[in-house]
Amino acid sequence: MKGQHKxxxxxGLWKENPLLISLLGMCPALAVTKSLEAAFGMGILxxxxxxxxxxxxSLLRKVIPEEVRTPCYIVIIAAFVxxxxxxxxxxLPELYSTLxxxxxxxxxxxxxxxxxxxxxxxxxxxxxxxxxxxxxxxFTLAICIIAFVREVLGTGRLTFGTTFTFIGDANGGNPxxxxxxxxxxxxxxxxxFSTPVGGFLVLGIVLAIMMAITNAKANKKKVDERLAKAKAxxxxxxxxxxxxxxx
Amino acid sequence: MKIEWKKSFKIAAILCAIAGVSAVLVSLANVVTxxxxxxxxxxxxxxxxQKVFGSDATYGEKKELSDTKYLLAYYPxxxxxxxxxxYSTSGNNAYGTVSLLVGITSGYSLYxxxxxxxxxxxxxTLNENYIVTLINSDKxxxxxNEVKCGATYGAKLIRDMVNAAKDHYKExxx
Numbered sequence: 001m002k003g004q005h006k007x008x009x010x011x012g013l014w015k016e017n018p019l020l021i022s023l024l025g026m027c028p029a030l031a032v033t034k035s036l037e038a039a040f041g042m043g044i045l046x047x048x049x050x051x052x053x054x055x056x057x058s059l060l061r062k063v064i065p066e067e068v069r070t071p072c073y074i075v076i077i078a079a080f081v082x083x084x085x086x087x088x089x090x091x092l093p094e095l096y097s098t099l100x101x102x103x104x105x106x107x108x109x110x111x112x113x114x115x116x117x118x119x120x121x122x123x124x125x126x127x128x129x130x131x132x133x134x135x136x137x138x139f140t141l142a143i144c145i146i147a148f149v150r151e152v153l154g155t156g157r158l159t160f161g162t163t164f165t166f167i168g169d170a171n172g173g174n175p176x177x178x179x180x181x182x183x184x185x186x187x188x189x190x191x192x193f194s195t196p197v198g199g200f201l202v203l204g205i206v207l208a209i210m211m212a213i214t215n216a217k218a219n220k221k222k223v224d225e226r227l228a229k230a231k232a233x234x235x236x237x238x239x240x241x242x243x244x245x246x247x
Numbered sequence: 248m249k250i251e252w253k254k255s256f257k258i259a260a261i262l263c264a265i266a267g268v269s270a271v272l273v274s275l276a277n278v279v280t281x282x283x284x285x286x287x288x289x290x291x292x293x294x295x296x297q298k299v300f301g302s303d304a305t306y307g308e309k310k311e312l313s314d315t316k317y318l319l320a321y322y323p324x325x326x327x328x329x330x331x332x333x334y335s336t337s338g339n340n341a342y343g344t345v346s347l348l349v350g351i352t353s354g355y356s357l358y359x360x361x362x363x364x365x366x367x368x369x370x371x372t373l374n375e376n377y378i379v380t381l382i383n384s385d386k387x388x389x390x391x392n393e394v395k396c397g398a399t400y401g402a403k404l405i406r407d408m409v410n411a412a413k414d415h416y417k418e419x420x421x
Contacts, residue, residue: 083273090287093284
């Protein structure tokens, strides 16, 4: 993969993660992160819409007039959201009813519109595709981390098979339940994490951890640079001393 | 101010073309998905029906209703309780939509209800504080009127939908 292509793909994963760095797309991130399954479903649908709209906007970037670019992007995004909604309702009805209005709200999601405006309208089709994939995976990972923490802390267990019913069908129609903080004879769950307040709390904690990791990386870089400078100075001084002795 | 007709026409034509292609795509998707969605809904309603009076009851053919605010259709039911009806109802308020299957006995009392759709903003509160209490209550007709639950507007909507079903059954029998 060429450097520019690699950059297009990797930026959205960590350095420019739409949710954790740019703080965009908070509405679905807080609303559908009560369960890991729903968050994963939202992440996948979000990625599909983002990739498709990025590719089409990039293809049409020389055709769309400057004056009406935002209405054009919104029409394109709305079309893909509507298609996604229809197919989800037909083939994954439980996911459709779990996501409810938040699936329709992808039409005005600032990450999707933002990537169309800031990236796809200025770059080639392949780069826009990679940008969509990178940002989609980055967003999906971010909401899945939040949902994992909220579901474990809020309900005390992880449940699989209620939204993606085919998982439950593999277990005779019953969802798979993994008890973590709640089981027979013990319950250490905090229901507040299942409420919107819990969503904000977990998002804040995850953002703080992200900042701590980013700062630690930056500090390490600074320390390494200082050490390298000091080492170079010491070597130069040692060489100078050797020269002096030789004279 | 000089109007640039040619440019304006070009912009309008491009917007129309994008909107037109989008509309065609959505229409094609609708043709593919509509029958599947209809089948899904019918299966869901059939499964829901079995939960109202139980799988031992015999459910008659669906009879569509019009000119009513909440009632969409009803199914005549024959069970150990005698002749009854299950009404398919749907209503909305500023907080969302609720669709129910409401079982009414021949004495015009609420027997059971099954939630088919609940998109209320306070859906969880409505379910936990009102619907579950109502379903588990021995005196359902009294519990129906206890609408103060933290999601009172949603509870009032459900109460009105159930009362509409009761009234319709009464009028039909009269």
